[in-house]
Amino acid sequence: MFHMPIYRAPDFSQALFTSAPDATLAPVEMDGVAPQGFHSTSVFPEYIKVDGAWLLARHGRMDASIVVARDEAGAPVLHAVENRNLRTGDLVVLGRTENAEEGIYVHADCFDDPCDETPEGMNDKFAFRQGRSRETSFARDYDRLYERMRYDRDHGKIVWVLGPAFAFDADARHAMQVLIENGFVDGIMAGNALATHDLEAATLHTALGQDIYTQQTQPNGHYNHLDVINRVRRAGSIEAFVREQNLDDGIIASSVRRGVPLVLAGSIRDDGPLPGVIGDAYAAQTAMREMVTDATTIICLATMLHTIATGNMTPSYTYGDDGQIRPVFFYTVDISEFVTNKLLDRGSVSATSFIANVQNFIVIVAKGLGLM
Template sequence: MSFSLPRYLAPDFTALGLDQAPDVKLVPAEQDGVVPDGYHATTLFPEYYHLDGRWVLAEDSRMDCVAVARNGRIEIVEFRNVKAGDPVVVGRTEDGSEGIYIHPNCFADEAGNREAFAFRTGRSRETAYSIDYDELYQLLRHEREHGNILWVMGPACAFDADARAAFAALVRGGYVHGLMAGNALATHDLEASYLGTALGQDIYTQKPHYNGHYNHIDTINAVRRLGSIPAFVESGAVTDGIMYECVQNQVPFVLVGSVRDDGPLPEVYGDVYQGQDAMRELVRKATTIICMASTLHTVATGNMTPSYRVAEGNVRPLYFYSVDISEFAVNKLRDRGSLSVKTIVTNVQDFIVHVRKGVCPAEG
């Protein structure tokens, strides 16, 4: 099976009768963090704005933000980041009549079939996923060389020896360009190498260690004593695993905390908005995102992920996967507006082992 990116079908504004559309209405923000009445809230699809007599694509988008005109360009800005005086786009039609045009159904495969990348059919634990795995292997091989693969992970993969080893192999193989998670994933992965357990339980035999409930806190304390995860890795305290390979292979990671965190590890963002900004920086680079067994991190990532990416002047799809054993969890993401997500209902530990075998079998 060969892989090729779907072709972007740009709108023909003349054929749409929109070559003489009015310029979009801009109203200055009255104060920091407050936008004008009638503001336009952005979507995950490509959006064009008629600005100074020409249609301009917002190149870096996300849903539930506002459009701001700056230096002849359209920037998509979170509400909290709007500054007093920013010229904010106002208008709530999307057909071009107010200078705002939203362009869904914009990709086609080699045969010209539209929307080749959008995945909007119902999916359950009874769905046949064989073709999905094969297509994912081809996508990952392409993206390793030509894109940016971002993974969003819950702690489940750190609790299982084979899953943990599989993801480490993907990092070594060049299939991980960024990682986003919470305190738990990093803590239990480091605990697995440092003390052989995750939450005090052996990651292979499942046998609990005596006083094992101390192990994750002891691990956090040891990392905090050295000041950072890279320092802990460089000390030789850990010799394998997810975080070890990310440090060794210079893969950027963002860890965002929650109210229930122990410790936490030094790199964990305690300020939710600082964490969101850090996540956004990794999402801006991504062309494929795979979220596994972390509902809150998955929904957060989905909310800041558009359906497209502009790379080297070309518009291409941004591929988004959500993998979870719970049908509710994967459907929740689509219910929150991430319509281009492809869902796979399965155990994420099994999923990551399958993916490792599919793309880097030599590591098996």
């Protein structure tokens, strides 16, 4: 049975914290340029001592500066701000230490998990199969994923980061569609390709010219996605195209009909692209961060660069609907161990990894939730 991991705040009565100085602040002197010696954030909760009190930014992220602002009552408030978004006059926290010496405390080991299944008294320094690989059994991970998704459907926000592989398979598209229709999707982040080929599948039953069920290449099929892009651009928007064609099949049409927001980040290799695809990389990053800011579960599937980007901008904690600090459940799924490990190499959140074909994964998830 699902139990939310319990957040353990630091004991600020300890001498470590009471004797610590207030953090040093310095003003930004040029837009987009942090003061020398700025403190850069991690994915963990980070407390800053201001006016003698230890404060936590409500929304964190990795590789940002901490700006100290004031609310209407004059009380200090912390914001994690990308350096490019700093503005002249912002007061930025300085310091490169993490254990309260400079009024900065990084609180890494902060959650107690009631669902931890480590045997009592288990403290072996050597044990087999401690990593995650293609030989790992993921059965219990699936069970815990179902429990977390059911909880967060009603008490959180579930964001999916999708590679185009979903659009190439009929069963995977259907599985994702039923997840959307049953409230397990609160936002989708993807690229031009996922949307293009899903709409191609909805209108022509192909993806990159191949039948999405038989995988048979169709005559002149290499034109199909280009024709679809052209038709959507003529309609003016993805939403208008879905309405004009009365589409009710697939990921994009279901998202439009249910009002699930899409963030489509473009790339240098895009065809078209579809209207609505964000071509400015930093505008896309901003839109992605806005979507993940209050996410409680994030599931990244078969898209390495989108996964790393999402991991970099996602903190390990957020606030639940009860106002309490809770973990962000982060999953990365790919057929390649290299891709799932790459996220950890980048210093991002400690994600639960599935080494799996994502088309099979999404069907298993839909069936495990009783939707197929």
